[in-house]
Amino acid sequence: MADRNFYLRFIGLVNAFQKDAGIDALDPTALRLLEVITQSHASGNPLKVTDAMALGEIASPATMHRKIEALKTQGYVATEFQGDNRRAQYLVPSAQGLGYLDALGQALLQAAK
Numbered sequence: 001m002a003d004r005n006f007y008l009r010f011i012g013l014v015n016a017f018q019k020d021a022g023i024d025a026l027d028p029t030a031l032r033l034l035e036v037i038t039q040s041h042a043s044g045n046p047l048k049v050t051d052a053m054a055l056g057e058i059a060s061p062a063t064m065h066r067k068i069e070a071l072k073t074q075g076y077v078a079t080e081f082q083g084d085n086r087r088a089q090y091l092v093p094s095a096q097g098l099g100y101l102d103a104l105g106q107a108l109l110q111a112a113k
Helices: 003-021 030-042 049-053 060-072 096-112
Strands: 077-082 083-092
Touching: 003 096, 030 049, 030 060, 030 083, 030 096, 049 060, 049 083, 060 077, 083 096
Parallel strands: none
Antiparallel strands: 077 083
16 A cells, blocks of 8 residues: 555544544644653653643644643643642643544554554
């Protein structure tokens, strides 16, 4: 299968998953932020909200703030404190956020068949 066809099949499966699940697609910036938050959390180094807002390679701080709030409102991420430090909030993927990424992984595996 040509690389382009593989990718287009993947996108079609993702769109079908989103439609079947009745969820809105995450825009590319929000999806990238969810990926970074999940990768950081999985590596044992959760991302502080302030550090996420400083990810200039993804978007401006103002845009990052809006995306963080949108992901929280939609239920894809949550904030939590660690230890006794109540000043720093850390971003963690929620069960819904992990489920969304699991579904993307399943679509990728299915597209590869």
